[in-house]
Amino acid sequence: MRHIRIKRLEERFFKLLMIAATLTIVASLFLIIVAIVRRGLPVMNWDMVSKVPGGGFYIGKEGGLLNAIVGSVYIVIGSIALGLIFSLPIVLYINLYLPEKSKLAQFTRLSFDVLFGIPSIVYGAFGFTLMVYLGLRSSLLAGILTVTLLIIPILIRSIDEVVRRVPNEMKDAALSLGATRSEIIRTILRQVAPGIVTAILLSVGRGIGDAASVLFTAGYTDSIPTSLQQPVATLPLAIFFQLGSPIPEVQDRAYAAALILMLIVLCLSIAARFYSHKFSKNKI
Amino acid sequence: MIQSLLRIEKYIELPLEKLHLHKVTQDEKTDNQETVLGTDVPHISVRNLNVYLLNNHILKNVNLDIPDKAITCIIGPSGCGKTTLLKTFNRLLQNSQDVKIEGAVLVDGENIHGGNVEVENIRKKMGLLSQRPCPLPMSIYDNIAYGPRIHGIRRKKTLNIIVEKYLREAGLWEEVKDRLKSPANSLSIGQQQRLCMARGLAVKPEIILGDEATSALDPISSKKIEELFVRLKDQYSIVLVTHTLRQARRIADYVIFMYLGEVVEAGPASEILSNPKEKLTREYLEGYFS
Numbered sequence: 001m002r003h004i005r006i007k008r009l010e011e012r013f014f015k016l017l018m019i020a021a022t023l024t025i026v027a028s029l030f031l032i033i034v035a036i037v038r039r040g041l042p043v044m045n046w047d048m049v050s051k052v053p054g055g056g057f058y059i060g061k062e063g064g065l066l067n068a069i070v071g072s073v074y075i076v077i078g079s080i081a082l083g084l085i086f087s088l089p090i091v092l093y094i095n096l097y098l099p100e101k102s103k104l105a106q107f108t109r110l111s112f113d114v115l116f117g118i119p120s121i122v123y124g125a126f127g128f129t130l131m132v133y134l135g136l137r138s139s140l141l142a143g144i145l146t147v148t149l150l151i152i153p154i155l156i157r158s159i160d161e162v163v164r165r166v167p168n169e170m171k172d173a174a175l176s177l178g179a180t181r182s183e184i185i186r187t188i189l190r191q192v193a194p195g196i197v198t199a200i201l202l203s204v205g206r207g208i209g210d211a212a213s214v215l216f217t218a219g220y221t222d223s224i225p226t227s228l229q230q231p232v233a234t235l236p237l238a239i240f241f242q243l244g245s246p247i248p249e250v251q252d253r254a255y256a257a258a259l260i261l262m263l264i265v266l267c268l269s270i271a272a273r274f275y276s277h278k279f280s281k282n283k284i
Numbered sequence: 285m286i287q288s289l290l291r292i293e294k295y296i297e298l299p300l301e302k303l304h305l306h307k308v309t310q311d312e313k314t315d316n317q318e319t320v321l322g323t324d325v326p327h328i329s330v331r332n333l334n335v336y337l338l339n340n341h342i343l344k345n346v347n348l349d350i351p352d353k354a355i356t357c358i359i360g361p362s363g364c365g366k367t368t369l370l371k372t373f374n375r376l377l378q379n380s381q382d383v384k385i386e387g388a389v390l391v392d393g394e395n396i397h398g399g400n401v402e403v404e405n406i407r408k409k410m411g412l413l414s415q416r417p418c419p420l421p422m423s424i425y426d427n428i429a430y431g432p433r434i435h436g437i438r439r440k441k442t443l444n445i446i447v448e449k450y451l452r453e454a455g456l457w458e459e460v461k462d463r464l465k466s467p468a469n470s471l472s473i474g475q476q477q478r479l480c481m482a483r484g485l486a487v488k489p490e491i492i493l494g495d496e497a498t499s500a501l502d503p504i505s506s507k508k509i510e511e512l513f514v515r516l517k518d519q520y521s522i523v524l525v526t527h528t529l530r531q532a533r534r535i536a537d538y539v540i541f542m543y544l545g546e547v548v549e550a551g552p553a554s555e556i557l558s559n560p561k562e563k564l565t566r567e568y569l570e571g572y573f574s
Binding site: 167169170172173174175176177178179180183187190191 | 374376404405407408410411412414415416418420421422430431434435480483484487
């Protein structure tokens with residue numbers, strides 16, 4: 001009798017512990033959101049998302065954040081495209097062409113795990129070195145290259161996970177119909193399409209929110225770039241610079257920028273959920 | 285029948301080169317006597333086949349002949365190398381790790397483990413039906429059209445005809461004709477297996493390999509698959525791995541009994557299943573081990 005009561009108590013204790021942990025984290029995340037919304041929402045207006053900063057923007061006058069929004073979107077689109085060009089072949093090669101326990105594949109996976117954990121400021125510094133070497137100024141191109149480096153490990157590791165889970169029977173089925181290895185790639189890509197979408201959205205979330213990698217490489221500007229060689233503003237840097245201002249109105253704008261960033265990431269996450277749900281039911 | 289079996293046994297004794305010579309003389313003879321000979325030439329011949337997987341000796345000196353246009357069942361306890369043997373027939377084994385294959389597998393007289401063979405052509409000759417049906421992630425229509433497409437058929441009309449023909453052949457047409465565009469995963473598992481069958485037939489194979497093709501299916505679906513095999517055996521050579529003896533009794537024309545990587549006994553189903561020569565076979569059939 002007695003030890004059953006102790007077991008019950010134990011169970012209740014751990015259950016409480018779990019609830020407490022969950023609540024603490026959810027509450028603190030919620031507090032961040034509340035802080036951002038409380039200070040950002042009052043200064044949010046249509047100008048904020050539709051106009052570039054005017055002359056007196058940094059002392060709290062007219063204009064908006066369009067330069068940073070467009071800049072972030074440019075950088076993310078560019079680096080996702082570039083990242084996929086590199087990561088898809090890598091993943092397909094280590095999964096389809098290398099034998100299962102190949103040393104090279106293991107080494108590749110390990111190195112991308114390591115790269116995954118490298119702080120983004122290191123990528124920024126590396127991008128900067130590369131930029132100097134190539135004779136580039138801080139520009140959209142340099143920003144895209146650096147963010148690409150940052151997100152490639154994410155793309156590769158998450159696409160690799162789903163490609164590895166493609167059942168061997170499926171490959172065998174396609175092969176036994178007389179397909180070559182390159183011909184079954186299309187089938188496999190189709191099978192892992194939801195996984196690729198999730199990987200893309202994950203890396204968009206990481207790439208769009210990262211300040212350190214674009215700090216040295218993308219520069220900052222009040223205008224929207226018209227070529228790859230021009231510097232470009234980004235939302236994380238807009239937050240960073242405006243928070244550093246002594247003027248409260250400008251600080252509030254940092255919160256507005258954060259709010260916009262948050263909304264973009266939120267929309268993407270919802271889209272990711274929606275897509276993977278839709279794909280998992282296999283309604284092609 | 286017994287005569288032909290004796291002849292097959294004679295092949296087993298013969299080394300490779302002689303076999304080839306023998307075949308040539310046979311072809312020469314065909315004009316003046318015995319047209320039966322043609323069908324007696326085995327479709328697949330295995331000669332001194334040894335397979336090592338991760339340094340385990342999986343298949344030990346296997347010599348076999350798989351007759352043309354008949355159902356051959358490979359029976360034996362699990363882990364005896366049935367599936368490995370089957371996989372050497374369409375060279376899917378090479379995809380796994382650390383495989384060493386010695387000996388020869390002759391399909392229509394050509395050694396498919398030889399140096400300059402087109403693996404894709406070998407595989408095209410054989411439809412594979414795996415344990416669990418594995419539809420490709422696309423529509424029912426595209427699943428059937430997959431094979432013909434990769435072999436160069438692009439015309440929509442031709443593909444339509446092919447899809448209907450093979451779905452009918454697999455007995456699935458009536459069930460799916462209204463939803464050819466819906467994903468193949470939406471079919472029931474038994475229907476999926478028949479879809480895989482139709483998909484395999486659509487590349488016009490000569491041989492159908494089945495790796496416990498009914499073990500994941502419900503009784504009604506497996507009955508349908510079995511009936512399908514029986515219906516198709518006039519046109520194709522069918523090789524089935526099975527561990528349900530009853531299935532072998534129902535549909536097999538020839539039976540191969542394997543144990544621990546070796547072929548213990550092979551011959552016409554009626555003989556092996558009712559009157560086995562080897563003690564081991566008898567014990568297996570009587571259920572002493574499985």
